[in-house]
Amino acid sequence: xxxxxxxxxxxxxLHALREMVAQAAPxxxxxxxxxxAAGQLGTSSPGIHEALRAALRASDGEGVVVLFDLGxxxxxxxxxxxxxxxxxxxxxxxxxxxxxxxxVRAAVEAAGGAPLAQVCAVADGERATAKLPPDWPDRPGGRxxxx
Amino acid sequence: xxxxxxxxxxxLAGAAVADARERLTGLDAAIGDGDHxxxxxxxxxxxxxxxxxxxxxxGPPAAVLEGAGRALIGTVGGASGALYGRGFQRAGAALLxxxxxxxxxxxxxxxxxxxxxxxxxxxxxxxxLGHATIGEKTMLDALVPARAxxxxxxxxxxxxxxxxxxxAEAAEAGAQGTIPLVATKGRASYLGERxxxxxxxxxxxxxxxxxxxxxxxxxx
Numbered sequence: 001x002x003x004x005x006x007x008x009x010x011x012x013x014l015h016a017l018r019e020m021v022a023q024a025a026p027x028x029x030x031x032x033x034x035x036x037a038a039g040q041l042g043t044s045s046p047g048i049h050e051a052l053r054a055a056l057r058a059s060d061g062e063g064v065v066v067l068f069d070l071g072x073x074x075x076x077x078x079x080x081x082x083x084x085x086x087x088x089x090x091x092x093x094x095x096x097x098x099x100x101x102x103x104v105r106a107a108v109e110a111a112g113g114a115p116l117a118q119v120c121a122v123a124d125g126e127r128a129t130a131k132l133p134p135d136w137p138d139r140p141g142g143r144x145x146x147x
Numbered sequence: 148x149x150x151x152x153x154x155x156x157x158x159l160a161g162a163a164v165a166d167a168r169e170r171l172t173g174l175d176a177a178i179g180d181g182d183h184x185x186x187x188x189x190x191x192x193x194x195x196x197x198x199x200x201x202x203x204x205x206g207p208p209a210a211v212l213e214g215a216g217r218a219l220i221g222t223v224g225g226a227s228g229a230l231y232g233r234g235f236q237r238a239g240a241a242l243l244x245x246x247x248x249x250x251x252x253x254x255x256x257x258x259x260x261x262x263x264x265x266x267x268x269x270x271x272x273x274x275x276l277g278h279a280t281i282g283e284k285t286m287l288d289a290l291v292p293a294r295a296x297x298x299x300x301x302x303x304x305x306x307x308x309x310x311x312x313x314x315a316e317a318a319e320a321g322a323q324g325t326i327p328l329v330a331t332k333g334r335a336s337y338l339g340e341r342x343x344x345x346x347x348x349x350x351x352x353x354x355x356x357x358x359x360x361x362x363x364x365x366x367x
Contacts, residue, residue, distance in 0.1 A: 035224075042186065042224025071180065071334045072226035075276060079220070079229055 002110040002119045003029040003059035005051050005092075006103055007077050008069035009042055011035040017103055025107035029058030043072045048080035056088055063091045063116035065123055067102045091116070095123035102126045152258075152307065153211050154204045156363035161191035163359045164352070174348035178335040182225060183348040190223035190231075212239030212265070226277070226333060227349055230286065231356075233276050234269035241268030259301045259310060266314075270294045277332065284328040284335060284342060286349035293318035293357050308365035315361040318354035325350045 004021065006014050014034035021030050033051035036042040055064040068077055081089055093116050095102050102123035109122045164171075164187050171184030194215055197203035203214040216235030219228045241264050246256070254261070270290045274280060281291045296317035300310035325347035333349075335342045 037221060038189070038224075040224060042182070043229075044221065044224060045229060046221050072229060075226050075229050078276065079233065 001028060001059065002062055002106075002114065002116055003031065003055040003064050004103060004107055004110070005048075005055040005064050005066045006030060006032045006034070006068075006099070007043070007048050007051070007066060007073050008032075008034045008099065009071070009073065011039065013069075017100060020100070021103050021107045024104050025111035028107040028110045029055060030103075030107070031055040031058065031064075043076035045076040045079040045083075048076055049083050052080060052084065052092060053088075056091060059091070061091065063093065063119075065106050065110070065116065065120045066092060066094045067097060067099050067106065067123060068094070069099050093117065093120035095120050097123040097126040101129070101131075152364050153208050154198065156360045157194060157198060157204075157211075157215055159359040159363050160356050161195040163355050164188050164191045167352070167355055171348050171352055174346050174351060178330060178338055178342045178345045179348065180225075180334050183227060183352065186223045186225040187227055187231075187352055190219040190228050193222040194218040208261075208265075209239040209242040212236065212242070227286070227352065230273045230277055230349075234273045237272035238265035238269040241265050259305070259307050262307055262310070263298050263301050266294055266297055279332045282328065283332045284325045284330040284347045284350075285332050286347070286353040288325045288328070288347065289318035289321040289350040289353035289357075292321040293353070306364075308361065311357065311361035311364045315354065315357040318350075318357045322346060322350035322354045 006017060008014050011032070011034040014032040018030045018032055021028065031051040031054040033044065033048040036044050037047060052064065052066070066077065068074060077094065081092065084092070095106065097105075105126050106119050106123035109119045164184075168184040168188040171187065172181055175181050175183035194203070197214065197218055203218065204211055206214075212235045216232040216239065219235065220232030222228065223232070242261055270287070273290065274287055277285065277287070279285050279287055281287050293314040297310050297314035300313040305313070323346070326345065327343060328347070329340055330336045330338065330342035330347070335347070
């Protein structure tokens with residue numbers, strides 16, 4: 001089964017997100033890398049590297065979808081990926097989807113037995129998925145997502 | 148860069164970062180997430196600890212640069228640690244890269260020529276990892292002109308110290324030049340036009356590191 005790796009600035013945030021994911025898809029392995037090695041807010045490419053390796057092991061070689069938050073997370077993730085051998089990197093798909101919605105959506109897809117590309121695609125798809133219902137009262141500035 | 152200049156530079160850089168910790172953090176609070184000075188100071192403290200404990204600093208320059216980069220990458224926790232760390236690592240790797248001639252031949256380049264290669268590799272690595280270029284209100288606005296000034300100075304026969312001073316001056320001017328720029332990279336880009344009127348903290352810290360190099364190379 002595809003596993004997830006969640007990357008971000010806060011361990012607390014990612015621990016909580018992992019709980020949310022487990023509620024929706026308890027069978028899916030989720031590795032997290034949040035905060036610095038010293039437990040502060042920030043990102044750590046060695047920590048991300050470890051999480052990616054843990055997720056790969058848990059997926060039994062099927063593959064890992066990675067979701068990440070803002071700022072330096074993408075940069076630290078890129079460095080962590082570069083440290084992996086090509087054969088492992090080929091099993092990792094990084095999603096550009098939103099962290100929370102993408103993680104829950106991807107986990108449900110993974111639990112259904114979907115392959116790597118499909119799990120990543122549904123997480124990516126959350127970028128364009130409207131969260132407000134179509135009949136939500138108008139707001140100043142209009143809606144961010146076109147329907 | 149010779150061993151002692153390199154170690155002296157790392158020590159001076161660590162001291163300069165510690166001194167500027169509050170200032171850098173203040174600059175970052177204005178347009179980012181307010182942790183640049185704290186993060187960089189944490190990284191350089193760890194780097195200095197490794198120097199003090201002999202875990203770093205005794206090997207050839209390439210190994211010292213690689214180890215310095217690793218210390219920053221593992222402890223800084225922000226984009227700046229990854230970027231500076233990668234810069235140090237690639238500077239070290241560039242010193243080891245093949246340069247023609249018979250294998251195993253002694254390195255006959257001057258320390259200035261080797262420094263040009265290392266500096267260039269660092270700036271290229273930072274630009275590549277950050278997917279950034281000059282004019283985007285980042286450390287590259289200090290580093291790119293500094294590299295050009297350094298190469299020009301070495302090309303006209305300047306010593307390492309003199310070339311590093313020119314690089315530091317160019318970096319300081321480049322950092323000042325970030326004030327009117329709109330940030331398009333990093334957390335500051337969330338502010339859009341509101342980032343205008345502020346110094347980029349990464350450009351300021353880059354200038355600070357190069358001023359420390361100039362001081363180390365001239366023995367100040």
